[in-house]
Amino acid sequence: MRRADAFFSKGHWMLTIGVIGGIGSGKTTVTKILAELGAPIIDADKVGHAIYLPDGPAYPEMIAAFGKGILAEDGTIDRKKLGPIVFGDPAALKRLNAIVHPKMFERMQQMVADLRAAGERKPIVIEAAILIEANWQPLFDEIWLVVAPKDRVIERVELERGLKPEQTEARIRAQLSDDERRKHATEVIVNDGTIAELRGKVTRLWEAALSRAA
Numbered sequence: 001m002r003r004a005d006a007f008f009s010k011g012h013w014m015l016t017i018g019v020i021g022g023i024g025s026g027k028t029t030v031t032k033i034l035a036e037l038g039a040p041i042i043d044a045d046k047v048g049h050a051i052y053l054p055d056g057p058a059y060p061e062m063i064a065a066f067g068k069g070i071l072a073e074d075g076t077i078d079r080k081k082l083g084p085i086v087f088g089d090p091a092a093l094k095r096l097n098a099i100v101h102p103k104m105f106e107r108m109q110q111m112v113a114d115l116r117a118a119g120e121r122k123p124i125v126i127e128a129a130i131l132i133e134a135n136w137q138p139l140f141d142e143i144w145l146v147v148a149p150k151d152r153v154i155e156r157v158e159l160e161r162g163l164k165p166e167q168t169e170a171r172i173r174a175q176l177s178d179d180e181r182r183k184h185a186t187e188v189i190v191n192d193g194t195i196a197e198l199r200g201k202v203t204r205l206w207e208a209a210l211s212r213a214a
Helices: 027-036 044-052 057-066 081-088 090-117 149-162 163-176 178-182 195-213
Strands: 016-021 042-043 122-129 142-147 189-190
Touching: 016 027, 027 042, 027 122, 027 142, 027 195, 042 044, 042 090, 044 057, 044 090, 044 122, 057 081, 057 090, 081 090, 090 122, 142 178, 149 163, 189 195
Parallel strands: 016 122, 016 142, 042 122, 142 189
Antiparallel strands: none
16 A cells, blocks of 8 residues: 655655564564665564653553553553453453554654655665554555464474463464465565575565665
């Protein structure tokens, strides 16, 4: 979906690319490779953390919705207290998302606009695991999906996070399926080989994106 506000600048079409993928797919590795190749990166998770801060846009609504019981002693929102409230109650999770997702969208939109205003011409990459669930598609010109075989995902998550296979399987089931994600993807990066092979795939995609952006 093309954004009118990002239309033409100095005769160039400027791309915003979303990187998505399930747990253990390797989307963060893909984003790191893109950063090494010179892509400006925005991490949606970090944006999410920032809007929760006491001076962030979501803070007052979070207190209003969930009470002061979610606060740590220093007045910040304690995710360990918030977690059990929202993950045990679909209605509470929906309320949380309704507060947070639109504010994250606005913040990321502003970050893209600021980068463009500062003269950034390269495609801007946003790693956003929940892009589709949060309905952030209007922010992006392209969506790159990272997928990996299930056995590789389970192996990788056990190695990196110490989760047992059944814990990873439960998380995979709780997420959007890769089939559903594919419906929204412009490119699909199959992460089923070595890091060098992945770097080769990502480099080719990035070089093609640079030529599209110019």
